[in-house]
Amino acid sequence: MKSNPAQFAEINLLPEDPFFTTILGRTIRWALTAGRYLVIFTELIVIVSFATRFKLDRQRTDLNSAIDQKKAVIQSYGNLEKNFRQVQARLAYFKAVSHNRINTDLFLQLTKIIPNDVTIDKLTITDDHVNVSGLVPSQIAFNTLITNLQTSAYFTHVSVGKIEKNAKSENFKFQFTAQIKQTSSKSVKNNKLK
Numbered sequence: 001m002k003s004n005p006a007q008f009a010e011i012n013l014l015p016e017d018p019f020f021t022t023i024l025g026r027t028i029r030w031a032l033t034a035g036r037y038l039v040i041f042t043e044l045i046v047i048v049s050f051a052t053r054f055k056l057d058r059q060r061t062d063l064n065s066a067i068d069q070k071k072a073v074i075q076s077y078g079n080l081e082k083n084f085r086q087v088q089a090r091l092a093y094f095k096a097v098s099h100n101r102i103n104t105d106l107f108l109q110l111t112k113i114i115p116n117d118v119t120i121d122k123l124t125i126t127d128d129h130v131n132v133s134g135l136v137p138s139q140i141a142f143n144t145l146i147t148n149l150q151t152s153a154y155f156t157h158v159s160v161g162k163i164e165k166n167a168k169s170e171n172f173k174f175q176f177t178a179q180i181k182q183t184s185s186k187s188v189k190n191n192k193l194k
Contacts, residue, residue, distance in 0.1 A: 146160065
């Protein structure tokens with residue numbers, strides 16, 4: 001004969017509280033269960049953010065030190081850049097001036113015209129004009145200078161800009177502008193080409 005298997009009966013020694021069968025009780029039970037998971041999840045987020053803070057602080061420190069090093073390098077090149085820009089400006093000026101050939105005969109003519117006791121402070125030469133300023137020891141020397149300019153075959157339209165007595169010495173300050181005769185400059189250029 002076959003023996004009947006023993007039947008197991010469930011015996012609950014802790015009876016269920018009737019409060020948890022109500023809607024409010026089930027809501028509280030769900031909140032307590034879900035709340036436990038929420039607390040665990042929140043703690044995990046806090047731990048991860050706390051650990052991430054150390055990493056981010058280290059990255060920030062590394063970036064600040066890298067910025068300081070690069071700033072020091074850039075500041076060390078400050079004078080180099082300034083010098084480089086000055087050289088560029090000089091090269092640009094030289095390039096602009098090198099296209100305009102200065103008539104060297106102009107200097108020879110000026111040395112013939114200007115008396116020995118006249119001091120030139122500034123000489124500006126353009127394509128068709130000469131602007132000269134300087135000091136002359138007397139009115140007679142200045143008259144000689146202007147007469148030489150007016151009688152020169154190389155200059156025309158002589159215009160005296162100023163003549164005034166120097167307060168510190170007996171000299172006179174002067175400034176004049178003269179136009180270069182085109183025929184003289186063309187003949188000089190033709191002679192150079194030959």
